[in-house]
Amino acid sequence: MKIQAFDVSKAASATSIVFDALRKAIITGDLAEGEHLRQDEIARAFNVSRIPVREALLKLEQHGLVRNQRYKGAVVSGLSLEEAEEIFEFRALLEPEVIRRAVPRMTQAVLDEARACCDAFARDTDPMRWGDHNRRLHATLYAASGLSYHLEVLHKTLDRIEPYLRAQLLLSDGIARANREHKGIVDACAAQDAERAAALTRAHILGARDSLRHSWSG
Amino acid sequence: MKIQAFDVSKAASATSIVFDALRKAIITGDLAEGEHLRQDEIARAFNVSRIPVREALLKLEQHGLVRNQRYKGAVVSGLSLEEAEEIFEFRALLEPEVIRRAVPRMTQAVLDEARACCDAFARDTDPMRWGDHNRRLHATLYAASGLSYHLEVLHKTLDRIEPYLRAQLLLSDGIARANREHKGIVDACAAQDAERAAALTRAHILGARDSLRHSWSG
DNA sequence: TGATCAGATATTGGATACAATATGCATTTT
DNA sequence: AAAATGCATATTGTATCCAATATCTGATCA
Numbered sequence: 001m002k003i004q005a006f007d008v009s010k011a012a013s014a015t016s017i018v019f020d021a022l023r024k025a026i027i028t029g030d031l032a033e034g035e036h037l038r039q040d041e042i043a044r045a046f047n048v049s050r051i052p053v054r055e056a057l058l059k060l061e062q063h064g065l066v067r068n069q070r071y072k073g074a075v076v077s078g079l080s081l082e083e084a085e086e087i088f089e090f091r092a093l094l095e096p097e098v099i100r101r102a103v104p105r106m107t108q109a110v111l112d113e114a115r116a117c118c119d120a121f122a123r124d125t126d127p128m129r130w131g132d133h134n135r136r137l138h139a140t141l142y143a144a145s146g147l148s149y150h151l152e153v154l155h156k157t158l159d160r161i162e163p164y165l166r167a168q169l170l171l172s173d174g175i176a177r178a179n180r181e182h183k184g185i186v187d188a189c190a191a192q193d194a195e196r197a198a199a200l201t202r203a204h205i206l207g208a209r210d211s212l213r214h215s216w217s218g
Numbered sequence: 219m220k221i222q223a224f225d226v227s228k229a230a231s232a233t234s235i236v237f238d239a240l241r242k243a244i245i246t247g248d249l250a251e252g253e254h255l256r257q258d259e260i261a262r263a264f265n266v267s268r269i270p271v272r273e274a275l276l277k278l279e280q281h282g283l284v285r286n287q288r289y290k291g292a293v294v295s296g297l298s299l300e301e302a303e304e305i306f307e308f309r310a311l312l313e314p315e316v317i318r319r320a321v322p323r324m325t326q327a328v329l330d331e332a333r334a335c336c337d338a339f340a341r342d343t344d345p346m347r348w349g350d351h352n353r354r355l356h357a358t359l360y361a362a363s364g365l366s367y368h369l370e371v372l373h374k375t376l377d378r379i380e381p382y383l384r385a386q387l388l389l390s391d392g393i394a395r396a397n398r399e400h401k402g403i404v405d406a407c408a409a410q411d412a413e414r415a416a417a418l419t420r421a422h423i424l425g426a427r428d429s430l431r432h433s434w435s436g
Numbered sequence: 437t438g439a440t441c442a443g444a445t446a447t448t449g450g451a452t453a454c455a456a457t458a459t460g461c462a463t464t465t466t
Numbered sequence: 467a468a469a470a471t472g473c474a475t476a477t478t479g480t481a482t483c484c485a486a487t488a489t490c491t492g493a494t495c496a
Contacts, residue, residue, distance in 0.1 A: 008457095013288060014480070039448070049481045050448085051269070058273055062280035070231060071448055071487045086367050097311050149304050152282075153371055232450070257478070267451045268478085289457045289478055 014052035018042065019059050026065045026076055027162035028131075033078030037066065064160045079161070081216050087161050088209035094154055095142070095205060096198035099185070102145035103194035113140045114186050122179050130175065131166045137182060141189060168208050171215060181207070232270035236260065237277050244283045244294055245380035246349075251296030255284065282378050297379070299434050305379050306427035312372055313360070313423060314416035317403070320363035321412035331358045332404045340397050348393065349384045355400060359407060386426050389433060399425070 012020070022042070025031045037057065039050045046053070057074045060066045066074040079087070117140055121133035135158065142151060158165070168174050181204045188197035230238075240260070243249045255275065257268045264271070275292045278284045284292040297305070335358060339351035353376065360369060376383070386392050399422045406415035 038446095051480055051482095054448085055273065055276055058276050059280060062277060072489095073448065083367065086365055090365075090367055090371070093311065093315050147304055147308075149301065149308055149375075153308070153375075157367075157371075256476095258476090269450055269452095272478085291478065 014046070014048045015055040015059075018046055018048065018052055018056035021046070022056055022060055023063070023065060023159070026060070027159055028128075029163045029166065031076050033076050033163075035076045037074040037076065039073070063156055079164070081213065084161060084164055084212060085209055087157060088205055088212065091154070091157060092202050092205040092209070094150060094157070095138075096202040098142045098145050098147055098150050098154065099189070099201050100194045100198040101147060102142055103189050103192060103197050105146065106141070106144045106189055110140060110144050111186065111190050114189070118179065118182050118186060121182070127166075127170055127175075130169045131162060134165065134169065134178065135162075141185070164212055165208070167215070168211055171211065174211070177207075232264070232266045233273040233277075236264055236266065236270050237274035239264070240274055240278055241281070241283060241377070244278070245377055246346075247381045247384065249294050251294050251381075253294045255292040255294065257291070281374055297382070299431065302379060302382055302430060303427055305375060306423055306430065309372070309375060310420050310423040310427070312368060312375070313356075314420040316360045316363050316365055316368050316372065317407070317419050318412045318416040319365060320360055321407050321410060321415050323364065324359070324362045324407055328358060328362050329404065329408050332407070336397065336400050336404060339400065345384075345388055345393075348387045349380060352383065352387065352396065353380075359403070382430055383426070385433070386429055389429065392429070395425075 022031070022037070031037070039053045039057070042053045043050045057066060057068060061068045061074070065077060067077045068074045114137060117133055117137035121130065121137065124130065124133060138158075142154065145151070169178060181200065185197055185200045185204065188194075188200055240249070240255070249255070257271045257275070260271045261268045275284060275286060279286045279292070283295060285295045286292045332355060335351055335355035339348065339355065342348065342351060356376075360372065363369070387396060399418065403415055403418045403422065406412075406418055
């Protein structure tokens, strides 16, 4: 067989297409907190029936991105300051441990990839993409841990506060500070200093929490 | 109004009935790992159409209790030893932190309730209920933390390894050891010694992990 | 004027019907 | 006989339809 084949069962179902699109719209903030999502409106927009839309909304609810109320529908869920802070503290517990266990397993390829992320982050002038670079950098470093459950939980956690992360980066010194701290973390990883990487990661996250608290408006 | 009213919107939908029943069947082991779940069959059993069954299966997948493969259906997902160990290590990270922050906020009522759980646990001779007592004890202590996101994640995590927890308790010294360790943790809480409670909790969980490793068969 | 109630409309939950895909078996082919 | 092929059956994915519930509007009444 010369043809370029791939597993068709991994092709997107209507449900997963709708889910991915809504998820992205929510974490980028295109769909604002509190917004009401009507099933048949979405169904018309995607040219599908309401069934896949409902299933997508259910998945979004499990991810904490919407709240479904019976016979009333789905609304994009926001976070109170207290809830957002708690999630930052959850990250401050989880991520240092993940990176601590990832450092001994990092290959040169991982470190190169991480530095490439840092550079791309620093060079990109489009704030819309900062969140993506940020996410990819952390994902690259953490993946080396091989801790699939930790990573699964972490991924969902980051989805839930992504809009607030983006807001952080848009603060006056947000982007500069993030670049500085990321460089420090990657350096610690390259030096095989797991404890320092963990400590810097924790400080990075708690710093973001404090910054969030000070800039809190909504 | 003298009548005992309650929020009808919290009444069980067909989806939630099916979900709860399947969830319970899986975590108690009534549905064994690898078992194939057919939508039709379940729908007939509950006298509903396949729609609520599908939605229940979707929720179960988000909880990690089944795996859905397109056009092939859902199978009850099991864990490899490595995956189970990782989840125990995740708990060993999360639960000590939760109890550390719960201790300063525990009222006498919480401690009384916890001791009642311990007693019920120790007295109950039906192994089928041990898992429930265990769960209720931890839930009681942890709830005082007020950390809703941590608790939400923890709840899902416990669902995922519940069958292995039950297996632990059935080991020769499993129940005696659990009772001993639980008493130590509750005592530390009563003494307002958050650090000791955290350390004991961590040891409790890592001990269970080690015990699991030694008794691993499947 | 303001609250209350009945009906109309909008929206979601669930059932039935149909389409797409997988699986197993018999048949054919070499 | 072993492998490949085509058909029949089983199962899931999605669309359409109906029922249950919420929400809105306007009329009625104190």
